[in-house]
Amino acid sequence: MNDHLQIKSEIRDGIPILELDYGPNTMFRAQVADLLAEKLVSEYRAGRPSHSVVCVLNIKANTAGSPLVRAIFELYNVVSADSGTLYCSGYPSNYMESLTSLGLPALPGFKLTKTLDEAVAFAQQAQATEDNSGKSQ
Amino acid sequence: MSSPSSTERVPWSATGALVCLAFTALMPFGGARAMQTNGPGQTVSAYLAGIKQAARKPNDWPAKIFAAQGLASLGSSALSAVPDLSSLLSDRVPQVRQASANAIGQICANFKGDDSAGRDAVVSLLGRANDRPEVRDASAAAILRIGPRATPVLISMLRTEPDDQLRQFSAELLNATPQIPLSLAKDLAAFFKDKISAVRSNAAGAATRSVEGCIDDPANCAKLLPTIRGIEAALAAVPDLHANANSVKATVYYVELVAANAEGGWIVSFFRSQGLNAAILSFLTFVALIVTAVSAVNYKRAYHREKREKIALDEKIAEISSVSVAVEKNAIARSVLKRFVTMPQSDERPAFTIDSAFASASDVSGDFYNWFNRTDGSTCVYLVDVEGSGIDAAIQATHAAKILDRTLTGGDIQKAEALLEKADSVISKELRQANIALTMNLVEIYPNRVRLANAGMPAPLLFRRDQAQPQALQAAGVYVGGGYRRFPVEPRYAQASVSEGDLLVLVSDGVVEALDANSGIFGRSGIEAVVARQRDDAPGEIANAILAAASAHAQNAPPADDQTVVVVRFGVMSSAEVGARPVVTINLDESEAEFTLTNTINSAEAFHTQLQGQIRGWVERVEGYSSGVIWCAVWELLKNAVVHGSKRGEVISLKLRITKNKLEVEIEQPAEWRGWDVFLGDDRRERLAPPAEIRQESLDDHFGTAALLRLADTVTASMLGRRLTLVFAQQVDSKQHKVAI
Numbered sequence: 001m002n003d004h005l006q007i008k009s010e011i012r013d014g015i016p017i018l019e020l021d022y023g024p025n026t027m028f029r030a031q032v033a034d035l036l037a038e039k040l041v042s043e044y045r046a047g048r049p050s051h052s053v054v055c056v057l058n059i060k061a062n063t064a065g066s067p068l069v070r071a072i073f074e075l076y077n078v079v080s081a082d083s084g085t086l087y088c089s090g091y092p093s094n095y096m097e098s099l100t101s102l103g104l105p106a107l108p109g110f111k112l113t114k115t116l117d118e119a120v121a122f123a124q125q126a127q128a129t130e131d132n133s134g135k136s137q
Numbered sequence: 138m139s140s141p142s143s144t145e146r147v148p149w150s151a152t153g154a155l156v157c158l159a160f161t162a163l164m165p166f167g168g169a170r171a172m173q174t175n176g177p178g179q180t181v182s183a184y185l186a187g188i189k190q191a192a193r194k195p196n197d198w199p200a201k202i203f204a205a206q207g208l209a210s211l212g213s214s215a216l217s218a219v220p221d222l223s224s225l226l227s228d229r230v231p232q233v234r235q236a237s238a239n240a241i242g243q244i245c246a247n248f249k250g251d252d253s254a255g256r257d258a259v260v261s262l263l264g265r266a267n268d269r270p271e272v273r274d275a276s277a278a279a280i281l282r283i284g285p286r287a288t289p290v291l292i293s294m295l296r297t298e299p300d301d302q303l304r305q306f307s308a309e310l311l312n313a314t315p316q317i318p319l320s321l322a323k324d325l326a327a328f329f330k331d332k333i334s335a336v337r338s339n340a341a342g343a344a345t346r347s348v349e350g351c352i353d354d355p356a357n358c359a360k361l362l363p364t365i366r367g368i369e370a371a372l373a374a375v376p377d378l379h380a381n382a383n384s385v386k387a388t389v390y391y392v393e394l395v396a397a398n399a400e401g402g403w404i405v406s407f408f409r410s411q412g413l414n415a416a417i418l419s420f421l422t423f424v425a426l427i428v429t430a431v432s433a434v435n436y437k438r439a440y441h442r443e444k445r446e447k448i449a450l451d452e453k454i455a456e457i458s459s460v461s462v463a464v465e466k467n468a469i470a471r472s473v474l475k476r477f478v479t480m481p482q483s484d485e486r487p488a489f490t491i492d493s494a495f496a497s498a499s500d501v502s503g504d505f506y507n508w509f510n511r512t513d514g515s516t517c518v519y520l521v522d523v524e525g526s527g528i529d530a531a532i533q534a535t536h537a538a539k540i541l542d543r544t545l546t547g548g549d550i551q552k553a554e555a556l557l558e559k560a561d562s563v564i565s566k567e568l569r570q571a572n573i574a575l576t577m578n579l580v581e582i583y584p585n586r587v588r589l590a591n592a593g594m595p596a597p598l599l600f601r602r603d604q605a606q607p608q609a610l611q612a613a614g615v616y617v618g619g620g621y622r623r624f625p626v627e628p629r630y631a632q633a634s635v636s637e638g639d640l641l642v643l644v645s646d647g648v649v650e651a652l653d654a655n656s657g658i659f660g661r662s663g664i665e666a667v668v669a670r671q672r673d674d675a676p677g678e679i680a681n682a683i684l685a686a687a688s689a690h691a692q693n694a695p696p697a698d699d700q701t702v703v704v705v706r707f708g709v710m711s712s713a714e715v716g717a718r719p720v721v722t723i724n725l726d727e728s729e730a731e732f733t734l735t736n737t738i739n740s741a742e743a744f745h746t747q748l749q750g751q752i753r754g755w756v757e758r759v760e761g762y763s764s765g766v767i768w769c770a771v772w773e774l775l776k777n778a779v780v781h782g783s784k785r786g787e788v789i790s791l792k793l794r795i796t797k798n799k800l801e802v803e804i805e806q807p808a809e810w811r812g813w814d815v816f817l818g819d820d821r822r823e824r825l826a827p828p829a830e831i832r833q834e835s836l837d838d839h840f841g842t843a844a845l846l847r848l849a850d851t852v853t854a855s856m857l858g859r860r861l862t863l864v865f866a867q868q869v870d871s872k873q874h875k876v877a878i
Contacts, residue, residue, distance in 0.1 A: 004637070005584070023742065024739075024741040024742035024745045024746075025738065025739055025740070025741040025742055026741075027741050027776060028740060028741035028775075028776055028779045028780055029584075029780070030510065030780050030781075031512070031513060033840065034513070035584065062745075063741065063745050065769075065772055065773060065776055065841075066773055066776070066840035066841040066843070066844045067776075067840070067841075069840050069844070070840040073840075094749060094753075094765065094768065095768075095769055095772065096765065096769075097763070097765045097766045097768075097769040097770075097848060098769045098772070098773070098844050098848075101766075101769070101844050101847035101848045102840060102843060102844055102847060103847075
């Protein structure tokens with residue numbers, strides 16, 4: 001399947017993880033950015049623990065482009081609105097310039113990581129920090 | 138034939154006979170005995186002596202009568218006594234004159250004496266023209282008994298006699314003469330214009346009878362023809378003799394006929410057996426009747442033929458006119474309908490592939506279908522069946538198609554049933570006069586679901602992968618244009634989730650209702666059977682197979698109604714379809730790389746796998762350019778060209794060109810892009826210019842063009858947005874966008 005689209009959500013060690021996979025042709029669908037954004041946001045909202053301020057987006061696809069960037073941007077807006085941080089792993093390296101050209105990696109509350117484990121580790125660290133700061137308050 | 142016959146002259150003969158009988162009864166002396174005892178010569182002399190004796194005794198008229206009768210009884214042997222008898226014609230006693238005339242007639246019958254004697258006798262008899270009727274009749278009878286030898290005298294009398302009554306009497310006698318030689322009859326022509334009517338008519342009658350008489354000698358008919366025609370001409374010249382002229386003309390025809398039939402043959406024999414006059418009359422009547430009948434028949438035939446020809450001509454004109462109109466309509470319908478025939482060849486969008494087949498009941502169709510894409514990424518497909526078939530239905534379909542094209546694609550109405558309501562309202566309003574009503578359905582197609590509204594069409598069938606039985610998508614509604622909006626029927630819509638490999642089949646009623654010899658319909662089961670066999674084939678092949686099966690079901694009879702099948706396959710194209718299309722051709726040299734790309738459903742995958750390596754490698758040969766930046770820019774250009782700038786099967790041209798200190802990327806797509814100046818203009822470029830912080834409002838949700846502006850040094854559009862050119866300046870450090878991860 002070269003244009004399938006699949007989003008899975010899970011909670012690993014208290015960290016909500018969204019796993020995104022799609023075929024190359026998905027990037028050439030019309031309005032695919034809206035579709036991706038809707039799905040990502042809805043999955044995030046549906047699966048995140050109430051106290052969570054982080055989200056990990058793991059991209060398994062090997063193509064990307066502006067639609068994916070926009071979808072990530074929408075998710076970032078939701079996560080950051082809760083003062084959270086979005087960790088993105090697995091972004092296709094051959095399409096990294098699409099992401100960087102639009103300045104997303106430079107935004108606060110957005111982090112790029114090479115691997116999912118790395119992203120989860122960063123997220124756990126951030127969540128723990130948040131949890132601790134919450135207890136101290 | 139108005140002249141009196143000889144039998145009509147009997148009264149004077151009878152009178153004469155009675156007189157004779159009376160005289161015989163009264164005879165007291167022995168004259169008769171003397172005749173019996175003496176020879177004829179002595180008897181004539183005796184009678185003559187008796188006449189002479191009586192002449193000396195003026196009152197002894199019985200003796201004269203007795204002598205005349207006695208001479209008459211002697212016949213031609215008493216010819217020598219004719220002069221004395223002629224002298225008695227002027228006796229003062231009428232009976233004597235009558236007896237004398239009678240005696241002359243009997244003596245001179247078949248007269249063979251010299252002409253002068255006969256002429257004198259006739260002249261004497263003619264002298265009784267003004268006598269008492271019985272004497273006059275007796276004289277006439279005597280002349281007629283004299284026969285043909287009297288004719289020249291009679292004609293001579295007509296010519297020379299100043300006494301009108303005598304001339305009239307002569308003419309009457311001529312007319313009563315049974316046989317006048319034609320050589321003499323022609324002389325009668327001189328009297329056809331006589332001052333005396335009776336002379337004219339009797340002369341004409343005599344001539345006519347003479348002409349008629351010549352028919353008895355058919356062998357001479359041809360010789361006599363000039364004379365007859367002369368008489369005919371003379372008669373024809375006198376208005377009151379036309380009857381005679383026509384009689385003679387009839388004779389002329391007869392003579393001509395006889396002349397033509399040299400041997401006489403059966404016709405002459407027939408006429409002779411029937412009697413000449415009656416035969417000629419019958420013949421002429423017969424000919425006239427035949428001619429009249431034939432003419433009448435011919436006229437009637439000609440009339441009816443002309444009438445038929447006129448009707449046929451009118452019908453032909455009407456037909457030609459009708460055909461002309463039909464041809465014109467047909468041409469119009471064809472030209473308009475062409476897009477319905479050619480447009481839906483197939484379409485391959487990332488979420489589905491669509492194709493169709495149709496068979497029309499005539500040369501044009503009242504069925505059509507179309508689709509349109511919406512801004513939310515969904516596609517609407519609608520199938521329409523205009524009532525009826527043929528050119529009228531096709532023309533109505535043309536009107537309806539224009540309205541639907543305008544109505545459905547504009548505005549922001551999303552739901553299928555709401556679209557049909559709008560179509561119903563507009564069509565009923567704009568085509569009220571045409572009274573058009575449509576059955577149609579409309580399917581919204583999303584990546585993972587479909588939503589249907591239906592106005593009287595057969596329920597679309599959704600064949601799910603790995604499921605044998607299809608799901609009928611049941612939605613209901615009355616005709617579009619006939620009250621779909623005003624009379625809502627439940628269920629108003631139907632929807633179902635779809636996934637890759639599912640098939641949606643839409644058909645018009647002409648497919649479902651195709652009948653076999655036993656009036657069994659093709660039905661849903663016929664469609665299911667085809668899909669069960671061929672579900673992995675391309676949608677177009679499935680659609681054609683359904684129509685072929687419907688045709689086979691109907692024993693290959695021409696469709697009774699228009700038949701349309703639309704098949705939508707959700708998901709990707711089959712591998713066979715993909716392999717059949719050249720996606721990428723590459724032509725590389727030192728300074729320029731050229732790629733010809735075909736828009737297909739798997740373009741992204743092909744570009745990703747085939748172009749990325751080629752372009753990146755070609756760019757990396759030269760320092761100062763980021764292959765990643767170039768590739769990402771190319772990728773965005775390709776995405777826009779595939780999604781917005783071209784249709785499936787159309788070609789996209791991509792060129793990379795390296796010149797001094799710069800690298801140009803040029804892409805050319807078939808479709809215009811009129812928004813290029815908005816998204817690539819200076820204002821937006823300034824808002825997006827690095828290293829300024831990116832804000833979402835600056836991106837305007839158009840991340841693709843934003844990425845191009847951020848990746849390339851300059852972005853320009855030409856050819857109304859069909860061509861975009863990106864320029865990348867050579868950099869010492871080309872990794873300006875690189876972000877540490």
